[in-house]
Amino acid sequence: MILFVLKRLAIAIPTLLVLIILSFVLMKVAPGNPFTGEKNLPRDVLNNIYARYGLDKPLWQQLLEYIWNIVAHFDFGPSFKYKDRSVNEIIAQGFPVTLTYGFWAFIVAAGIGISMGVIAAVKQNSWADYLAVGVTIGGQVIPNFVLAPILVLIFTLWLHWLPGGGWNDGKWNYVVMPVIALSATYLANIARITRSSMLEVLHSNFIRTARAKGLPGWKVVIKHALKPALLPVVSYLGPVFVGMITGSVVIDLYFSTGGIGQWFVNSALNRDYSTMLGVTILLGALTIAGNLVVDVLYAWIDPKIRY
């Protein structure tokens, strides 16, 4: 087990480094920088600005300092666009928002997805099953950036039930639509995976034995069938995690929640390179860490895959 964790770490750490170096180099080789605008600044002024942001040093030194600041101080440097702000402050402001609805979306996707899949499998070919299958198909072809406008159309423009955007410190009615839009695809996939693996487990011998010795139906499902049936779901949690992080960019932008994704897109449009770099690295590191945790979790539950 320890060997497996070490092996996984041996991939995760270089990945993280490649991510940082790649995004950093991309930022540097791009023609121009945020300070070469329409107004041509005098040479001296430009040099002062470069010195302020450390842009006058050789490239490798900038890179090493950048990595060192992140690793040692968790410091992503100043924002190029907002003079009075550091990238850390921007992250501190946007990240809790994204985290809040991301957390709820995860709970909703896993909770409803799993229960839906279990019920569909236990009551195969009932209306509940057909409902689950319908949700599954719908969720798979409608991406979050299509679902979000449709939700706003229905609940904000036609029914006037929910606000169409904003955050308002996370009041419940502002959180509902982001959570639905973000979780739908994953809810559908989790339901589909749970249903098919539950069906397989319910037809296995040990379940027949459990039923034969007279256990009540629900007890068989919960105590005996659920755990093995959830294994494939655990392996899918990695993609869910990654998808939610990238999906949050759309949600933040569309619902103007002020979350990290909105900052990311705005910084991209404003050529605020340092914010873009910081957010890319943060979200990328989260993705990598999430994958690592899921892999380890899976290996812990199912010893067979610890090759």
Added chain:
Amino acid sequence: MLAETRVETPTRSAEPELAPAAPIKGRSLWQDAGARFVRNRAALVSVIVLVTIVLFTFVGPFFAAWSIEKIDWSIIGMVAQKGQPSLATGHYFGADEVGRDLYSRVIQGTQISLAVGILGSAVAVIVGTLYGAVAGYFGGRLDSAMMRFVDIIYSIPFLFILILMLIMFGRSFVVLFMGIGLISWLGMSRVVRGQTLTLKNREFVEAAIATGVKPLAVVFRHIVPNLLGIVVVYATLLIPEIILLESFISFLGLGIQEPNTSLGALISDGAQTMQYGELWQLGFPLAFFVVILFSFFFAGDGLRDALDPKDR
């Protein structure tokens, strides 16, 4: 089985010179697969729908009353009332927020989305197949080094790198296309490598080696052609994924730039103006988008059923 595919044994007639025996027709594996594909209704319909859409994007412009860039000044500012889809004004799909014809723009958007998907998939096929076949065939250290590299690149959240590239090098078709190509071959190379591992121990490869064919020639002449089936399936399933990816980026406003457009960009525009009641601006691109995605998924599924050797 189809009735007409059964091979007729030539009848031994009394006067063979009068009734020449029908030549015996064999069936190749590809014909078999073709027959299996045609029997899958959903897949067949999907292909017909896709072909229709592609034809429409080429024929459609001849019926357009308005060009892509031309602005209809008579409706500007009153798009919600006057820009509705109608045959009389020539805006069959309505007009967009600045008075351009949506019919022409949807055609262009569909074309660009399809082009990105198909070209991106083509890059994945070429690079991924060669990379995977070489890694799988030569094995050993080379294989582990090449696949470890893929592992590392694969676990980088490439969407962000792609967005970074688009910002750095300008939001052009070429950059978008190169970025997508860079990501999309990874999965393909894994699939191809796995398939190559099983192929390389087969007798025909052994025979080729025994007759002195050089290693690289074995890969190109004997391994790669036999990978074709699985590659076609994966390429078909990759196209909708790339279209989704492109639309995602265009939705964020970071993809294709004006005056060009793609379905993702049109959906994004439509999503912003639906509050004024201009629902057609969301509806038409969305309908094309969903139909195209559905069709590619079903066609890919059908191809997999038809070509996947496991199911035979």
